[in-house]
Each structure stands twice: as structure tokens, then as C-alpha cells.
Amino acid sequence: MLTATVSQGTESADDSASSHTIIFVGSEYYPPLESLSEDKLPKGFITDLQYAMANSAGSGIEIKLMRWEDALQSVLDGRADAVALIASKERSEHYDFTEPFYYVAHGLFTHNDSKESVTLADMRSHKVAVVKSAYAKNTLENSGYDVELVLADTELECLKLVSSKEVQACIEVIVTSKSLVENYNLDVKLSSAPFWPRPYAFGVKKGNSKLLEELQSQLAQIIVDGTYSDIYAAWESELEWKPQSFWKSFGQLSWLVGSLLIIISATFVLNTLLRRKVMHKTFQLEEELNNSRALHKKFMFNATHDSTTKLLNRKALFDLLDNRIEKTSDSQKEIFVIAIRITNIISIISVFGYRKAIDIVVSVAKKLSKFEQALSAHFGDGVFVVSTDNQQSVDDIIQILSDHSDLDSNQIYPVPVIGVYEFAIAPEEKPPRSSELVRKAITAMNYAERKHILVADYSPDIEPDSRNLKLLSDFYKVGCDQFVLHYQPQIDVKSGTITHVEALIRWQHPTLGMVSPYLFIPLLEESGNINRVTRWVIQEVISFINSHKPQTDNIMFSVNITTRDLVDDSFVEFVREVVEDVETNCLIFEVTESELLEEKDKAKWVMLELESLGISCAADDFGTGYSSLSYLNDLSVDEVKLDRSFIMSLHKNDRTHKIVSSTIDLAHALGLVVVAEGVEDKETYQVLSDLKCDRIQGYLISKPVPGKDVLPLLGVVPEF
Ligand code: C2E
Ligand code: CA
Numbered sequence: 001m002l003t004a005t006v007s008q009g010t011e012s013a014d015d016s017a018s019s020h021t022i023i024f025v026g027s028e029y030y031p032p033l034e035s036l037s038e039d040k041l042p043k044g045f046i047t048d049l050q051y052a053m054a055n056s057a058g059s060g061i062e063i064k065l066m067r068w069e070d071a072l073q074s075v076l077d078g079r080a081d082a083v084a085l086i087a088s089k090e091r092s093e094h095y096d097f098t099e100p101f102y103y104v105a106h107g108l109f110t111h112n113d114s115k116e117s118v119t120l121a122d123m124r125s126h127k128v129a130v131v132k133s134a135y136a137k138n139t140l141e142n143s144g145y146d147v148e149l150v151l152a153d154t155e156l157e158c159l160k161l162v163s164s165k166e167v168q169a170c171i172e173v174i175v176t177s178k179s180l181v182e183n184y185n186l187d188v189k190l191s192s193a194p195f196w197p198r199p200y201a202f203g204v205k206k207g208n209s210k211l212l213e214e215l216q217s218q219l220a221q222i223i224v225d226g227t228y229s230d231i232y233a234a235w236e237s238e239l240e241w242k243p244q245s246f247w248k249s250f251g252q253l254s255w256l257v258g259s260l261l262i263i264i265s266a267t268f269v270l271n272t273l274l275r276r277k278v279m280h281k282t283f284q285l286e287e288e289l290n291n292s293r294a295l296h297k298k299f300m301f302n303a304t305h306d307s308t309t310k311l312l313n314r315k316a317l318f319d320l321l322d323n324r325i326e327k328t329s330d331s332q333k334e335i336f337v338i339a340i341r342i343t344n345i346i347s348i349i350s351v352f353g354y355r356k357a358i359d360i361v362v363s364v365a366k367k368l369s370k371f372e373q374a375l376s377a378h379f380g381d382g383v384f385v386v387s388t389d390n391q392q393s394v395d396d397i398i399q400i401l402s403d404h405s406d407l408d409s410n411q412i413y414p415v416p417v418i419g420v421y422e423f424a425i426a427p428e429e430k431p432p433r434s435s436e437l438v439r440k441a442i443t444a445m446n447y448a449e450r451k452h453i454l455v456a457d458y459s460p461d462i463e464p465d466s467r468n469l470k471l472l473s474d475f476y477k478v479g480c481d482q483f484v485l486h487y488q489p490q491i492d493v494k495s496g497t498i499t500h501v502e503a504l505i506r507w508q509h510p511t512l513g514m515v516s517p518y519l520f521i522p523l524l525e526e527s528g529n530i531n532r533v534t535r536w537v538i539q540e541v542i543s544f545i546n547s548h549k550p551q552t553d554n555i556m557f558s559v560n561i562t563t564r565d566l567v568d569d570s571f572v573e574f575v576r577e578v579v580e581d582v583e584t585n586c587l588i589f590e591v592t593e594s595e596l597l598e599e600k601d602k603a604k605w606v607m608l609e610l611e612s613l614g615i616s617c618a619a620d621d622f623g624t625g626y627s628s629l630s631y632l633n634d635l636s637v638d639e640v641k642l643d644r645s646f647i648m649s650l651h652k653n654d655r656t657h658k659i660v661s662s663t664i665d666l667a668h669a670l671g672l673v674v675v676a677e678g679v680e681d682k683e684t685y686q687v688l689s690d691l692k693c694d695r696i697q698g699y700l701i702s703k704p705v706p707g708k709d710v711l712p713l714l715g716v717v718p719e720f
């Protein structure tokens with residue numbers, strides 16, 4: 001029998017059991033806990049709690065008040081979801097309860113005419129009214145009290161039976177019946193001390209644990225956030241009514257017990273809340289952990305991979321290869337290490353720019369990454385190292401790198417050189433380090449490049465080591481004593497006369513003969529001996545100038561220096577002292593363009609100081625490095641020397657012609673002098689002269705020659 005409903009939220013009542021609208025039922029005669037207002041809307045302490053709970057969870061809610069028996073039944077047969085009730089052992093057979101949120105006690109209500117105070121014992125053999133399905137009814141039935149039970153449909157009806165003296169008394173929850181008596185002006189009073197204090201909780205149909213947990217958590221929420229207290233405070237005057245003295249003491253007692261219950265419930269619900277929070281936090285942490293795992297993975301990837309090609313980087317390859325060597329060493333296997341250099345990468349950069357060069361490098365990386373079993377790394381600057389234990393893969397890699405059928409004929413393609421080192425692991429021997437295997441593959445690769453062949457296999461006799469070691473140990477023995485300087489003249493294009501010479505070092509070795517600087521300069525540079533050599537060259541040049549006056553007057557002498565000299569703190573001081581020995585400014589220092597820009601910051605200040613000492617600076621090998629004229633301008637460079645590789649193909653290649661022509665124009669616009677080196681024929685000379693190149697050096701004019709042989713050329717117009 002439905003007497004009144006009210007709902008809130010978006011969803012319909014029909015699907016409420018499975019959705020988020022919770023249908024609460026209750027008795028319509030249970031003020032101030034729940035009852036109907038004048039306009040038939042549910043109101044009361046419990047009603048307010050239910051709204052607050054729904055609010056806290058953002059769920060829909062519907063409240064239907066009716067006869068108590070119907071209310072209890074509608075939860076059992078699924079027409080409603082929950083009911084606020086006394087939690088008892090008997091009821092727990094059909095209902096599951098939340099933690100209690102309130103506390104009720106029972107009392108005997110008698111007619112106003114009856115005596116002041118009665119007890120349950122006084123009711124023996126008397127008619128006592130109870131509400132159908134009420135806690136009091138069940139308890140009386142089960143406890144064996146000798147009373148005649150009269151069943152009423154509602155709490156109000158129960159009291160009316162007392163008022164009309166049809167029964168001696170009724171047993172009811174005190175707080176609600178007291179309100180009913182007042183509200184309906186009944187001739188009824190509370191005549192007993194409170195008994196059967198019982199917890200009040202929300203009940204759901206037994207087994208509906210999902211809903212139970214939901215209600216539990218909503219309840220927890222409103223207790224924790226203070227809403228419960230606010231609602232209690234709002235109903236306090238009706239929940240705790242005075243003025244009877246015995247009630248006062250009960251009130252205190254009930255409050256004590258009530259508070260205890262609330263504390264216990266709060267602890268429980270706090271626990272539930274905490275558990276939820278912990279679950280939520282765990283979820284969050286897991287998510288964070290996943291994120292940080294992903295980040296770590298990315299970080300690890302970046303730390304072990306080359307950013308351009310996404311292949312392994314140098315360090316990762318060494319580590320993984322070491323690992324492989326260790327693992328393979330038991331089973332006596334072969335390991336192949338392949339080193340690959342894209343030889344035309346520098347010229348691609350200078351002709352087409354970095355973007356194109358990166359594309360080329362990436363295209364090679366893509367081809368290599370197809371060999372999934374192999375370890376493939378990019379060491380930078382178009383140098384790749386691959387390791388595999390499969391001979392077929394080696395052949396396939398060589399094949400795939402030299403095959404450009406995927407490109408059309410006018411596309412630029414990578415020109416590789418390849419070195420292969422095949423290593424058989426012997427179980428008894430100490431396995432080699434990966435770096436040693438890679439070094440040998442690179443040695444083979446360098447050999448292939450020198451010999452202008454595509455592939456070379458490593459063998460001990462291509463090791464340059466022995467000679468290098470000998471040169472180095474000889475240098476430690478004799479220092480600069482066996483060095484000689486050769487001089488190569490430069491012609492001033494406008495006047496046609498020799499105005500400049502470049503000093504070029506040679507090693508007059510007692511057993512190896514005349515050794516090229518290409519062999520020993522890098523060696524001395526790497527071993528940290530170049531500063532000594534540079535100083536020797538500068539002193540030698542100055543003494544040459546001074547001892548061959550007047551031929552050397554007005555002739556400028558170029559000396560090759562390295563960035564190791566520029567960054568050497570005592571270099572400028574050394575130069576300052578030695579230039580005091582020469583009368584006029586006659587020195588030009590040549591530094592390769594790429595080195596200059598790599599040490600740009602330091603170089604800038606040193607070059608300014610050199611300038612103040614009257615020394616000019618030239619950017620050597622221009623075109624093979626960054627080819628950045630504007631940078632050079634910043635560095636107080638006075639001249640650029642166009643690299644031999646450009647000059648050689650100048651009159652054969654249109655593109656080179658354009659590059660050289662525009663470089664000369666731009667250099668001039670920036671106030672730089674342009675020198676071309678490696679000029680071997682008249683045609684090239686003519687082209688450069690037409691392009692307004694300032695000076696020319698090369699075999700056409702003269703090879704580098706000993707000092708005594710260059711003297712006759714100085715200041716003259718040579719014939720060629
Ligand atoms: P570089 O400074 O670029 O010197 C020019 C090189 O080109 C010289 O080789 C020279 O002999 C060579 N060359 C000149 N004209 C022609 C030509 O028409 N055709 C051909 N094919 N080659 C020509 P060199 O003397 O063997 O020197 C090689 C490199 O060694 C030099 O390149 C320079 O980088 C370095 N070097 C030479 N002397 C010294 C030195 O005293 N100190 C330092 N740090 N490096 C030096
Ligand atoms: Ca030079």
C-alpha cells in the first residue's frame with residue numbers, strides 16, 4: 001500500500017535496482033525519524049540522512065513511505081532497495097545491515113489515566129498492541145512474555161488502541177511514538193523506563209552486498225564530512241525531548257551508548273573509506289608506476305639509441321656485444337663485426353645540406369634494421385657498426401648497401417665502404433672485448449677506403465698500428481730533429497706574382513724515408529704532441545724568413561696549426577715572443593674550418609689576440625666542414641682556403657662551379673680573401689681567375705719544395 005513517494009535524480013524508479021536510483025521505504029508514522037508532511041512528502045531525520053547520502057554519491061533517490069509491514073516486504077520482494085530499521089538477529093536472516101547510524105529504545109505507552117509507571121511485567125495477561133512486523137512484536141513473541149498481543153497496521157493505530165482503551169498498553173519506539181502522541185493529541189503517555197535499546201541501521205535484501213557497500217560508503221561519507229552531525233543538530237530538539245526526569249537520564253545514557261555506537265560506526269566506515277582511499281591511491285600509484293615505467297622505457301631507449309636513426313648507439317652496441325661474446329664463448333661460435341662508412345656524407349652536407357645527409361643516413365639505417373637478429377648501431381657521421389653471427393647476413397648487408405636500384409638514377413645515393421672482422425670464439429681463450437672487435441672492423445673499413453674498394457676483410461697485416469707505434473716512439477726519441485719544412489708557393493691572381501707560401505712539414509725518417517704529414521700529424525695530435533711540433537714549425541719559418549732576407553721580404557708565410565694549439569693557454573704567449581724576432585707582419589695561421597667552428601668560443605678570443613699581434617687567420621679545407629661563411633666572419637678570419645676536392649672537379653662539374661662561384665662572391669661580400677688550393681691545370685686556374693679568386697696554390701705553380709728551392713720563386717711571376 002503506497003501512501004507517498006518522492007524522488008530525486010535522473011533515473012526512473014523501474015530500473016532503479018540495477019541503476020543508481022536507490023529506492024528507500026519506511027513507515028509513514030515514524031516522526032521525527034520519518035513521516036509525511038502536510039503536503040504528503042516524506043520528511044524526518046532519516047529522510048534527511050537518505051537525501052544527504054544520495055547527494056554525497058551523486059546518485060538518484062526515491063523515498064516511499066507506507067505501512068511498516070509493507071515497507072519491509074517491498075525490500076524483500078525487490079520493489080524497493082533499502083529500509084531504515086532496527087538491526088536484529090532475527091531480521092539478519094532476511095536482511096543485511098549497514099553499520100548503525102542511530103539508536104532507539106522502546107517504551108510502554110499507556111492511557112493518561114493509568115498509573116505513573118509500569119513495567120513489562122505489569123503487562124502480564126493484558127492486551128498489548130504492537131505494529132505488525134515490528135521489532136517489538138517479534139521480540140515479545142520470541143521472549144515468552146505472557147501478554148496478549150494485538151496487532152496494528154501502523155504505529156499511529158497502535159497508539160490509538162491505547163488511547164481508546166481497547167488495549168492496556170502498546171510497546172513502541174519511544175522517540176517516534178512520543179512524537180505521534182504530540183502530533184495527534186492522543187490521550188497516551190510513556191509509562192515505563194526505556195528498554196530494549198537497539199541500533200538503527202539501513203537494511204537491504206540479504207545478499208545485495210553491492211548496494212550494502214554503496215550505502216555503507218555513503219553513510220561513511222556523510223559521517224566523515226560532518227553532514228550527519230548537521231542533520232542531527234537540526235533534529236536534535238525532536239530526537240531528544242525532555243522534560244520527564246527519567247527520560248533525561250535515559251537521554252544521557254542513550255547518548256553515551258549512541259555516541260559510542262556512532263564512534264564505532266564511524267571507525268568502521270572510516271575504515272571502509274580508508275580502504276577505498278587506499279584502493280584508489282593504489283590505483284593511482286599503479287598508474288603513476290605505469291607512467292614512470294613508460295618514461296623509464298623511453299629514457300632507456302634514448303640512452304641506448306641514436307636519435308637520428310633509432311639504431312643502437314655506440315655504448316649500447318659495445319655493451320650488448322660484450323654480452324653476446326660472453327654468452328657465445330661456451331659454444332665456440334663465430335661473430336662477425338661489420339663497420340660501414342658512408343663516404344660521401346661530407347660532400348652531401350656541403351652540397352645539399354644537413355637535411356639531405358640525414359635522410360641518406362636514415363635510409364641506410366632502415367636497410368640495416370631489417371636484420372633483426374643482428375645488433376645494428378649508428379656511431380654518428382654516417383658510420384655504422386653491425387654485429388651478427390650469421391655469414392649469410394654479412395653477405396646480404398653488403399649486397400643491400402651496394403644496391404641502389406630502389407632509387408632513380410638522378411637521386412643521390414650513399415657510397416659505402418665496408419670492413420668486416422670475422423672472429424671465431426675459442427672456448428679456452430679469454431674472450432676479447434667488443435671494442436677490440438669493432439676496432440678491427442673499422443681498421444678493415446679504413447683500409448677499404450684507402451684502397452678504393454667496397455669491402456675489406458680484416459687481417460693483421462692491414463693494421464697501421466705497428467708503423468704508428470714506431471713513429472710515435474721515434475718521435476719520443478728524437479723529437480722534431482728529423483722534421484723538415486717544405487714550402488709551396490701561392491700566386492696572387494691580380495699581379496701574377498708569388499706573394500705567399502705555405503709551410504708543410506715532412507718527416508725525413510732514417511728508415512721509412514720521407515713520411516707524409518697525413519700519417520704522423522694525426523698521430524701526434526691524438527697523442528698530445530702537436531703543440532711541440534707547431535712551435536717547432538713556427539720557429540723554423542721565422543728563422544727561414546730571417547736568414548733569407550731580402551728574398552723573404554713582403555712574402556707571407558702560412559703555417560698550419562690545430563685547435564689543440566688554439567686551446568693551449570701558453571700558445572699566444574709563445575707566439576708573442578717569437579714574432580718579436582720578425583720585422584713585419586708575415587704570418588698566416590691556417591686552421592681547418594671544421595675545427596675552428598667546433599672550438600668557436602675559445603677560438604674567437606685567441607684569434608683576436610693573434611690579430612693584435614699582426615697575425616692573420618685562414619680557414620683551411622673550406623667546404624668539407626660546416627661551410628659557414630657567416631660564422632667565419634664572426635671569428636675574425638681573414639681568408640678562406642677552398643678545399644682541393646672542389647677545385648679538382650671545378651671545370652668538369654657544373655654544380656661545383658656554381659658552389660665555388662657563389663662562395664667566392666659571398667666571401668668577398670664579407671671582406672674575406674679567397675685562396676684556392678690543389679690547382680693542377682691551366683683550365684682550373686683560368687676558371688678561378690675568371691671567378692675573381694684572389695690567390696692560387698697547387699702543383700700547377702709548384703709542388704711543396706725545400707726552402708732553398710722556393711727562394712728563387714718568391715716575388716717572381718712564374719711560368720706555367
Ligand atoms: P693542407 O693544409 O690542406 O695542405 C695542403 C696539402 O695539399 C699538402 O699536402 C700539399 O702537398 C697538398 N697539395 C698542394 N697542392 C696540391 C695539388 O695541386 N694537388 C694535390 N694532389 N695536392 C696538393 P701535405 O703536404 O701532404 O700535407 C697534408 C696535410 O698535413 C696538410 O693539409 C695539413 O693539414 C697537414 N700539415 C702539413 N704540414 C703541417 C704542419 O706543419 N702542421 C700541421 N698541424 N699540419 C700540417
Ligand atoms: Ca693548410
Ligand code: CA
Pocket residue numbers: 620621641643644677
Ligand atoms: Ca687544405
